[in-house]
Amino acid sequence: xxxxxxxxxxxxxxxxxxxxxxxxxxxxxxxxxxxxxxxxxxxxxxxxxxxxxxxxxxxxxxxxxxxxxxxxxxxxxxxxxxxxxxxxxxxxxxxxxxxxxxxxxxxxxxxxxxxxxxxxxxxxxxxxxxxxxxxxxxxxxxxxxxxxxxxxxxxxxxxxxxxxxxxxxxxxxxxxxxxxxxxxxxxxxxxxxxxxxxxxxxxxxxxxxxxxxxxxxxxxxxxxx
Amino acid sequence: xxxxxxxxxxxxxxxxxxxxxxxxxxxxxxxxxxxxxxxxxxxxxxxxxxxxxxxxxxxxxxxxxxxxxxxxxxxxxxxxxxxxxxxxxxxxxxxxxxxxxxxxxxxxxxxxxxxxxxxxxxxxxxxxxxxxxxxxxxxxxxxxxxxxxxxxxxxxxxxxxxxxxxxxxxxxxxxxxxxxxxxxxxxxxxxxxxxxxxxxxxxxxxxxxxxxxxxxxxxxxxxxxxxxxxxxxxxxxxxxxxxxxxxxxxx
Numbered sequence: 001x002x003x004x005x006x007x008x009x010x011x012x013x014x015x016x017x018x019x020x021x022x023x024x025x026x027x028x029x030x031x032x033x034x035x036x037x038x039x040x041x042x043x044x045x046x047x048x049x050x051x052x053x054x055x056x057x058x059x060x061x062x063x064x065x066x067x068x069x070x071x072x073x074x075x076x077x078x079x080x081x082x083x084x085x086x087x088x089x090x091x092x093x094x095x096x097x098x099x100x101x102x103x104x105x106x107x108x109x110x111x112x113x114x115x116x117x118x119x120x121x122x123x124x125x126x127x128x129x130x131x132x133x134x135x136x137x138x139x140x141x142x143x144x145x146x147x148x149x150x151x152x153x154x155x156x157x158x159x160x161x162x163x164x165x166x167x168x169x170x171x172x173x174x175x176x177x178x179x180x181x182x183x184x185x186x187x188x189x190x191x192x193x194x195x196x197x198x199x200x201x202x203x204x205x206x207x208x209x210x211x212x213x214x215x216x217x218x219x220x221x222x223x224x225x
Numbered sequence: 226x227x228x229x230x231x232x233x234x235x236x237x238x239x240x241x242x243x244x245x246x247x248x249x250x251x252x253x254x255x256x257x258x259x260x261x262x263x264x265x266x267x268x269x270x271x272x273x274x275x276x277x278x279x280x281x282x283x284x285x286x287x288x289x290x291x292x293x294x295x296x297x298x299x300x301x302x303x304x305x306x307x308x309x310x311x312x313x314x315x316x317x318x319x320x321x322x323x324x325x326x327x328x329x330x331x332x333x334x335x336x337x338x339x340x341x342x343x344x345x346x347x348x349x350x351x352x353x354x355x356x357x358x359x360x361x362x363x364x365x366x367x368x369x370x371x372x373x374x375x376x377x378x379x380x381x382x383x384x385x386x387x388x389x390x391x392x393x394x395x396x397x398x399x400x401x402x403x404x405x406x407x408x409x410x411x412x413x414x415x416x417x418x419x420x421x422x423x424x425x426x427x428x429x430x431x432x433x434x435x436x437x438x439x440x441x442x443x444x445x446x447x448x449x450x451x452x453x454x455x456x457x458x459x460x461x462x463x464x465x466x467x468x469x470x471x472x473x474x475x476x
Binding site: 055137183 | 227229230270323324343344347348392393423446476
């Protein structure tokens with residue numbers, strides 16, 4: 001491909017397992033781009049776009065991320081490049097999570113103001129019906145007016161269902177960062193956007209065509225909103 | 226609100242999809258990747274692979290199969306069969322599984338649920354429970370593919386695995402499996418009411434009304450079926466139309 005500049009999407013590998021699903025989905029929607037699973041700070045700094053996935057427990061994930069030595073480069077690129085968080089990745093963007101030692105929780109990256117809370121035990125609706133936790137399966141995502149025109153939502157209808165699997169959810173301090181809401185049974189924040197940062201609580205790589213569309217949108221996004 | 230899920234199940238033996246009656250009498254039902262793609266196109270919410278080969282030699286074949294399916298099918302994949310320790314989850318998750326089901330190993334050593342949930346998160350730990358009514362009002366847990374009774378109450382066991390950190394229960398009625406007369410609704414309802422984690426009903430689906438009954442009467446969060454889909458009797462799309470008509474929220 002002489003003379004042609006190939007964009008790179010760096011998927012950050014901090015040693016916590018399954019990154020391949022995200023990589024495979026990006027390879028599917030962005031066949032012209034280089035999809036790189038990497039734990040190399042230089043490769044992350046040189047990539048056009050960066051993805052922080054996650055599916056494991058918060059204390060272990062933050063410990064692994066801290067031990068990886070990648071926090072500095074992630075802090076840097078989180079201010080500069082189109083940056084996508086997925087599932088636990090979204091939660092890591094906040095200041096702290098209740099997941100972890102009782103009463104202490106786990107400090108996180110702090111790029112967004114707010115915390116991560118657990119669904120209550122038991123999780124009941126107004127009629128006393130028990131809602132199962134984890135929140136697992138397909139749920140409709142609605143867009144606040146302020147986020148409807150976000151480039152990552154292009155071509156995705158309000159109310160489209162995405163696949164979720166989580167017991168903790170983000171509670172942003174600033175409503176203006178909320179880019180998507182789902183009901184379980186009360187509205188919870190399931191997507192956030194702030195400048196060049198976009199993150200989703202659901203798994204776009206496991207949400208069939210709708211999820212692939214979000215990933216494709218991100219792969220074309222210049223990071224401005 | 227959250228949708229109820231339809232999960233086609235693919236029993237895998239020596240790299241092929243098979244289906245038997247009451248865990249014996251296996252029939253060939255196709256190539257796993259082709260079958261998975263077909264279900265994805267029909268709108269399946271999730272896929273479940275249960276490896277019933279469970280021999281050491283066939284393990285590599287399973288990883289390869291998951292890898293191939295996960296490259297082409299972008300919906301959640303649950304994989305089970307042959308998991309013995311919490312460490313066994315890692316290669317399955319790395320191959321592309323989103324959840325791993327644990328059955329016999331959990332009965333042998335229940336701490337596996339705590340360990341797997343602690344390290345990988347509850348959302349990828351599925352407790353598979355094979356249950357059979359062995360006396361009136363008592364559902365007993367069986368292991369080793371339904372061959373070995375354990376003396377355990379399925380309801381007590383469901384509560385225990387949930388407490389230990391399983392994120393979901395895949396509940397199979399051995400009395401109904403392959404019999405096509407509908408889920409064991411009494412069993413399903415008892416387990417669904419006993420735990421606060423999602424329950425997948427399995428075993429016995431013979432028609433689409435059975436799926437509706439599993440949700441409405443059994444209280445299941447998801448319904449799993451194999452033969453009605455494998456042999457082309459019904460599509461997942463038809464199943465969703467019937468469930469939607471019954472007032473069930475589906476994708």
